[in-house]
Amino acid sequence: MHELAICRSLLDQAEAIARTQGARAICSVSVAIGPLSGVEHPLLSRAFSVARCGTLAADAELLVEATAPTVRCRSCGETSVVSVDRLVCGACGDWRTDLVSGAEMFLMSLELEIGDDDV
Amino acid sequence: MCETCGCSVTSGNEAIAAQPLHEGVTTVEVLDRLLAANDHEAAHNREHLDAHGVVAINLMSSPGSGKTSLLEATIAARGARLRIGVIEGDLETEHDAERIRAHGVPAVQITTGTACHLDAHLVHEGLHALDLDALDVLFVENVGNLVCPASFDLGQHFNVALLSCTEGDDKPKKYPVMFRSADAVVLTKCDLLDVLDDFDPERAEHFVRELANPAPVLRTAARRTVALDGWLDWLDSAVASRKRG
Numbered sequence: 001m002h003e004l005a006i007c008r009s010l011l012d013q014a015e016a017i018a019r020t021q022g023a024r025a026i027c028s029v030s031v032a033i034g035p036l037s038g039v040e041h042p043l044l045s046r047a048f049s050v051a052r053c054g055t056l057a058a059d060a061e062l063l064v065e066a067t068a069p070t071v072r073c074r075s076c077g078e079t080s081v082v083s084v085d086r087l088v089c090g091a092c093g094d095w096r097t098d099l100v101s102g103a104e105m106f107l108m109s110l111e112l113e114i115g116d117d118d119v
Numbered sequence: 120m121c122e123t124c125g126c127s128v129t130s131g132n133e134a135i136a137a138q139p140l141h142e143g144v145t146t147v148e149v150l151d152r153l154l155a156a157n158d159h160e161a162a163h164n165r166e167h168l169d170a171h172g173v174v175a176i177n178l179m180s181s182p183g184s185g186k187t188s189l190l191e192a193t194i195a196a197r198g199a200r201l202r203i204g205v206i207e208g209d210l211e212t213e214h215d216a217e218r219i220r221a222h223g224v225p226a227v228q229i230t231t232g233t234a235c236h237l238d239a240h241l242v243h244e245g246l247h248a249l250d251l252d253a254l255d256v257l258f259v260e261n262v263g264n265l266v267c268p269a270s271f272d273l274g275q276h277f278n279v280a281l282l283s284c285t286e287g288d289d290k291p292k293k294y295p296v297m298f299r300s301a302d303a304v305v306l307t308k309c310d311l312l313d314v315l316d317d318f319d320p321e322r323a324e325h326f327v328r329e330l331a332n333p334a335p336v337l338r339t340a341a342r343r344t345v346a347l348d349g350w351l352d353w354l355d356s357a358v359a360s361r362k363r364g
Contacts, residue, residue, distance in 0.1 A: 002236050002267035009154050021147060031153065038270035038296040039153075071331065085295045087331040097331045105153040105270075112145045 003043040006105075007051035014110055018056050023112035026057035030109045034067040034102040035084045041066065069102030157271055160239035164246060164274025171251035173204075174361040175259060176354075177273055179297060180281035181290075182263030185307040185341055187215045189281065189350070190258055192341040194222045196351055201358065204254040206245040208237040208262045215260065225249055236267035239274055256358055265290065269297040277302040277357050284308045284318040291326035299330040303337060303353050310340035 010029065018026050029048075033039050041064050048062040072079045073089035074097060080090030084102070088095045152158060168175050178186045187207075194203055205226040207215040216228035227248045229241050242259060249257070259275060261268040280301035282290050285308060291298035298304065304327055306320055324336040337353055340346035 002270055005234070005236075005238070006153055006270070009156055013149075013151060013153070013155055017147060017149060023145075027145070036296055036299065038266065085292045086329045087295075087299070088329055095328045095331055096333070099331065107149045107151045107153055109149055110147045112147055114145055 003039060003047040004051060006039060007044065007047040010048075010107060011051055011055050011057055013107055014060075015056050017110060018112055021112055022115060023056065024115040025113040026055075026060045027111040027113055028061040028063055029057060029107070030063040030065065030111075032065045032067055032104045032106040032108050034069065034104040036069055036099065036103040037105040039105060065108070067101050067104050070100050071097035072100050073097050154271070157239045160243055161272035161274040164239055164243055165276070167246060168251065168257065168274060168276070171254070172362065173251050173254050173257050174277075174358050175257045175273075175275040176277045176279055176357070177259045177261060177268075177275035178279050178281065179261045179265070179268045179301075180263060180283070181265045181286060184263070184281045184283040184286065186260050186263070186281055187218055188341040189305065189307060189339065190219060190260065191222060192339075192347055193258075193351070193354065194219070194224050196347055197354065198222065198224065202253055202255045204249050204251075204257045206237075206242060206249075206257065206259045208241070208260060210234075210262065225253075231262060235262060235264050236271050237261050237273060238271045242273045255362075256354075265294040265297050269294075269300050276361055279303045279305060281305045281307050282323060284311050284315055284320075288318045288320070288323040289326060291323060291330060295330050298327055299332055301327075301332065301334050302357075303334050303350075305350055306336060306338045308340060309338040309346060310343055 014026055014029050033041060045062055052058055052060055068081050069084050070079060070081050071087050073092060073094055075094040076092040078089060078091035082090060087097055089097050180186055190205060203224050205219045205224060207226055207228045209215055209230055211230055213228045216226040219226035227245045229245055259273055278300050280298055282304060284306060320338055327336055335353060337349040339350045
């Protein structure tokens with residue numbers, strides 16, 4: 001259950017950015033997660049609902065964009081979308097491939113509520 | 120991975136990276152790796168190790184696969200030639216560090232409580248408890264777990280994943296994140312292969328290749344020092360490659 005540790009780190013990053021922007025609250029946090037990052041979406045979402053308490057993101061929504069494992073073959077050069085446990089070339093079957101997508105663990109963007117000057 | 124800045128934006132995912140997810144003036148595009156604080160500390164650990172000429176090897180596996188036994192046998196075989204230190208990660212107890220210290224090798228025990236993995240901050244604390252000038256190789260024995268440790272860079276130079284023959288030869292397929300990241304896969308307890316009819320080392324290697332991983336798959340039996348040659352040869356060349364670099 002390392003998703004909780006990842007959420008705490010995510011919220012630290014998000015709060016630091018929100019403060020820099022003078023935000024009153026974080027409305028949503030968008031992340032891109034590949035299945036080869038080792039992070040499970042449902043666990044991340046559940047951990048987020050706990051970890052956000054007491055932060056600027058206390059009412060924030062976590063938006064998760066899943067990326068598909070995609071490899072480029074070193075032998076034939078083709079690019080193919082593959083399954084997470086079998087990263088071989090979909091065209092020629094060679095296992096010597098490079099992962100071009102699927103291991104991402106990114107904080108993509110934040111929606112911030114910017115404080116009013118007259119408050 | 121991008122070779123310029125170390126980020127994970129590639130030609131395959133730059134489209135999603137550049138895509139604004141929401142309209143509106145309050146949206147701030149960030150595009151930063153999660154675990155940035157851990158990765159920063161890991162880079163710091165690696166610099167610190169490099170400055171002292173220490174090669175760090177992260178040992179990962181499920182509990183009971185024989186990480187500590189492999190270390191004990193490695194110390195017995197290479198202790199005279201390589202100055203070895205160990206950071207032990209466990210939920211509780213000093214047992215593993217005590218086993219290592221009994222061989223005259225410095226060992227720092229990190230107890231994580233309920234945490235299922237080591238992170239770069241914990242390893243940083245461990246580094247400060249060791250005299251790095253007196254070491255050639257530092258083994259970090261991660262918490263026994265085939266899932267969580269794979270997501271955290273510690274500052275190591277090499278990842279080694281252990282797989283014991285009693286666990287099943289399809290573990291690389293079941294835990295692709297862990298086995299994809301391994302620079303070497305060590306099959307342990309191979310002296311039991313004769314009595315196990317359901318573990319095929321070649322099938323295990325096949326599943327590692329299907330993860331596009333060229334890592335050597337090395338058969339060992341730590342209780343029989345004669346069956347460590349492949350592993351010790353890999354270790355010698357790994358240390359030599361870093362020392363040259």
